[in-house]
Amino acid sequence: MDGILKHQYTMSSNPELGLASMYRVIKKSGAERVSDEAADELRKILEEIAQQIATQALDLSIHAGRKTIKSDDIRLAAKNILKL
Amino acid sequence: MDGILKHQYTMSSNPELGLASMYRVIKKSGAERVSDEAADELRKILEEIAQQIATQALDLSIHAGRKTIKSDDIRLAAKNILKL
Numbered sequence: 001m002d003g004i005l006k007h008q009y010t011m012s013s014n015p016e017l018g019l020a021s022m023y024r025v026i027k028k029s030g031a032e033r034v035s036d037e038a039a040d041e042l043r044k045i046l047e048e049i050a051q052q053i054a055t056q057a058l059d060l061s062i063h064a065g066r067k068t069i070k071s072d073d074i075r076l077a078a079k080n081i082l083k084l
Numbered sequence: 085m086d087g088i089l090k091h092q093y094t095m096s097s098n099p100e101l102g103l104a105s106m107y108r109v110i111k112k113s114g115a116e117r118v119s120d121e122a123a124d125e126l127r128k129i130l131e132e133i134a135q136q137i138a139t140q141a142l143d144l145s146i147h148a149g150r151k152t153i154k155s156d157d158i159r160l161a162a163k164n165i166l167k168l
Contacts, residue, residue, distance in 0.1 A: 016108045017101065017130075024100045025131070026153055029138035031145070037155035042137060045162045046101075046130050047109070053126060054113035061115070069110055071121035078129045082166065 017043050017050070053077045101127050137161045
């Protein structure tokens with residue numbers, strides 16, 4: 001799991017997740033104010049996790065002889081990546 | 085970490101993260117096809133993680149005597165939640 005924090009600064013160039021979503025999620029927790037850097041930090045972390053899950057889900061789908069990624073691939077990949 | 089998989093089915097009612105982003109992230113991994121359920125599954129997992137990080141970041145900001153959530157709060161919360 002070292003990879004997630006290590007790589008997070010290298011992958012913000014082409015973000016897929018919206019920054020507004022990050023503000024909403026953090027605000028929902030009950031926060032009065034959220035710094036721009038905090039929202040961006042959450043985005044970086046979630047993007048890195050998403051990328052790792054997606055990459056492993058692809059491997060799992062190929063392993064199962066499929067060309068379509070299914071929810072089971074995502075679920076198992078998340079379990080492995082996040083050590084759930 | 086049991087909580088993430090356990091609660092994921094209860095929290096899709098009001099999603100903050102966009103589904104289109106999930107397709108893009110999974111496609112980026114090199115997947116040929118992505119089922120709708122897979123994209124939704126990734127969204128549920130990321131939302132749950134985001135919510136847990138945000139909740140702990142709020143506690144950390146209060147602990148530090150602040151009313152603003154900063155990137156350090158997010159980073160430390162992610163480290164704790166994800167056992168990085």
